[in-house]
Amino acid sequence: MLTRYLEEQGYRVTGVADGQAMREFLRDTVVDIILLDLVLPGEDGLGLARWVRSLSDVPIMMLTGRDDVIDRIVGLEIGADDYIAKPFHLREVLARLKTVLRRRQPPTSSNRAEDRDVFRFEGWVLDLGRRQLLTSDGLEVVLTTGEFDMLVALAKHPGRVFSREVLMDLTHGRTLEAFDRTIDAQIARLRKKIEQDVKRPMLIKSVRGIGYVFTGKPII
Amino acid sequence: MLTRYLEEQGYRVTGVADGQAMREFLRDTVVDIILLDLVLPGEDGLGLARWVRSLSDVPIMMLTGRDDVIDRIVGLEIGADDYIAKPFHLREVLARLKTVLRRRQPPTSSNRAEDRDVFRFEGWVLDLGRRQLLTSDGLEVVLTTGEFDMLVALAKHPGRVFSREVLMDLTHGRTLEAFDRTIDAQIARLRKKIEQDVKRPMLIKSVRGIGYVFTGKPII
DNA sequence: GCGAGATTGTGACGGACTGTAACATGGGGA
DNA sequence: TCCCCATGTTACAGTCCGTCACAATCTCGC
Known part of the structure; x- marks a missing residue:
């Protein structure tokens, strides 16, 4: 649902099923932002976020359950850029996504060299x-x-x-x-x-x- | 079972019964890694991990119940290096243990060189x-x-x-x-x-x- | 629109690199 | 000393990559 919505909004989106698929995809592809559901089959979303952070500065937006306060705290500590609690409105995701991308623009680009x-x-x-x-x-x-x-x-x-x-x-x-x-x-x-x-x-x-x-x- | 398996694989292993025994053992001995079951008699595993972290950087691998999401998060937050959900395969423990030990090697040994x-x-x-x-x-x-x-x-x-x-x-x-x-x-x-x-x-x-x-x- | 020249994608060919297997060598324990 | 097995060495085949020619595409002036 989220993938389809964002594609309709003009974004190029790739959805993957689990952490392993994400690792494989990222090995060959440059992305502008990652939307990460913290509840994944088999692997822990926070671990995945940590893995991403150890390799790159790509913005991460986390999807968490409404009451997972700890998730949010740890997530932001790891270096996620934003989180959205489920259930969420698609339009809200889009708005926050734009914000994160805009905020990220200067740091990455003026990142000197x-x-x-x-x-x-x-x-x-x-x-x-x-x-x-x-x-x-x-x-x-x-x-x-x-x-x-x-x-x-x-x-x-x-x-x-x-x-x-x-x-x-x-x-x-x-x-x-x-x-x-x-x-x-x-x-x-x-x-x-x-x-x-x-x-x-x-x-x-x-x-x-x-x-x-x-x-x-x-x-x- | 775990102790025996790791010994067969060539590791020097010491198993202790509870938190008190671990504290005493660590007072006299340097170890390369700690495998810590979060469900312990009498004492909380997370508290133990916190105690270890306050004293040293020794790698900690946690064994958690499958659904203890919060335990895992807090564990990683405290500074554990990995966790394995029960029930686990012995070979998986060994594989992860090797990875953690290898990953830990560089920072301690070759400070940047x-x-x-x-x-x-x-x-x-x-x-x-x-x-x-x-x-x-x-x-x-x-x-x-x-x-x-x-x-x-x-x-x-x-x-x-x-x-x-x-x-x-x-x-x-x-x-x-x-x-x-x-x-x-x-x-x-x-x-x-x-x-x-x-x-x-x-x-x-x-x-x-x-x-x-x-x-x-x-x-x- | 159109066409000439520039640029780029595509497939074929051959050389370079490397995993694999087979055989040779040598060290260490019984 | 002999045997076993780890390692050295080499050949070969499969794969990867450099190169080239040619066709498809693009660019730009008209």
């Missing part, structure tokens, strides 16, 4: 505002839109290994299909433009079975 | 950010993804002996199957690239019956 205008690494200058990449000689390397977006996604988090699923979400906003070589092809084209030796890349390395990682050293 | 970016040993430079290994001459030794991950896992803790189970968990995130020679093969390939004399390895030594240990001398 994350949303800066210019990234520098090993002589390169990646200018998000002008959408251009300069070499150490000040020469522009002309990148296509797709190549640029891919480089930005990777360079924002040096050392973090991205799965193809996540890269697809970040650069195309859609999910990866089976046997989809889109990401690989784009990486190959990007490498051809920015790597000295394409056979031994220094900026974007492959992690077999997982995806890719940006290995350029950022200059602060 | 854990997350350093560059490891140096005997002239070698292992750069986690760039995912590359350099010899004392500054030449890169090209490692595959699997070889690199394996070396990182070992080199993060020189002198610590890793079982194959733990190495599989660290490098592949999965559990070891019976007759699984994956780790051995990977170690062999890694040695071929980094050991001067593969017959007499100086950096990664085998520990018969256990696993492998990194014996390179770290330079701080």
Whole structure:
């Protein structure tokens, strides 16, 4: 019911059945917010929230029984952003969700490095505002839109290994299909433009079975 | 039953009858983990956990009734590391116990050195950010993804002996199957690239019956 | 709308990496 | 000393990934 309602309101929603399914889903996908029912089959919702918190800052909204005061307290202590007591009105969920997302916007985006205008690494200058990449000689390397977006996604988090699923979400906003070589092809084209030796890349390395990682050293 | 099972698995276990006995025992002995039944004669398990927490950081695993949701929440709030609902399988207890012990290891042992970016040993430079290994001459030794991950896992803790189970968990995130020679093969390939004399390895030594240990001398 | 050129997705091919199994080697206990 | 079993070593096959060509799609000026 909740899933359908939020989809009608224009949100992209994925519902999962239990904690295990959620862990698997989050391994490959970036989400903007998590709505978490504390009463789950098999696993404890608070434990799940803790697990999420140990990995990321993604907003969590908890659904609790009306009288679970302790749940709420512990939940907020763990780092949940809001809770709603059951039974709830769909419109109330939507309103609170908007609030949480709005509140979260500044902290995550102005979270420094994350949303800066210019990234520098090993002589390169990646200018998000002008959408251009300069070499150490000040020469522009002309990148296509797709190549640029891919480089930005990777360079924002040096050392973090991205799965193809996540890269697809970040650069195309859609999910990866089976046997989809889109990401690989784009990486190959990007490498051809920015790597000295394409056979031994220094900026974007492959992690077999997982995806890719940006290995350029950022200059602060 | 639980005591006997864990002893058979090679653990040193002491079972005590109640809270008073536990307090006395802990006054004289250092333990690695406490398994605590929340339903105790005479004393409240949560109070005991609180008492332990006020004195030490030793991991606590709680055994609770299936529906004691509040107990679990308060337990986690107090600082318990995990809980298992009764009735439980002995093997599940063992698995969780291993996980808790492993998770607890880093914070106590390697106060952060854990997350350093560059490891140096005997002239070698292992750069986690760039995912590359350099010899004392500054030449890169090209490692595959699997070889690199394996070396990182070992080199993060020189002198610590890793079982194959733990190495599989660290490098592949999965559990070891019976007759699984994956780790051995990977170690062999890694040695071929980094050991001067593969017959007499100086950096990664085998520990018969256990696993492998990194014996390179770290330079701080 | 239309069309040329740029960009990107798709599938095929081949090389690289790795799990698996088979065989070789060697250490330790009976 | 001999035997058992853990480990070293290697070959091979399955899978993953780099690369390329080509078609589909997009962009932009008209």
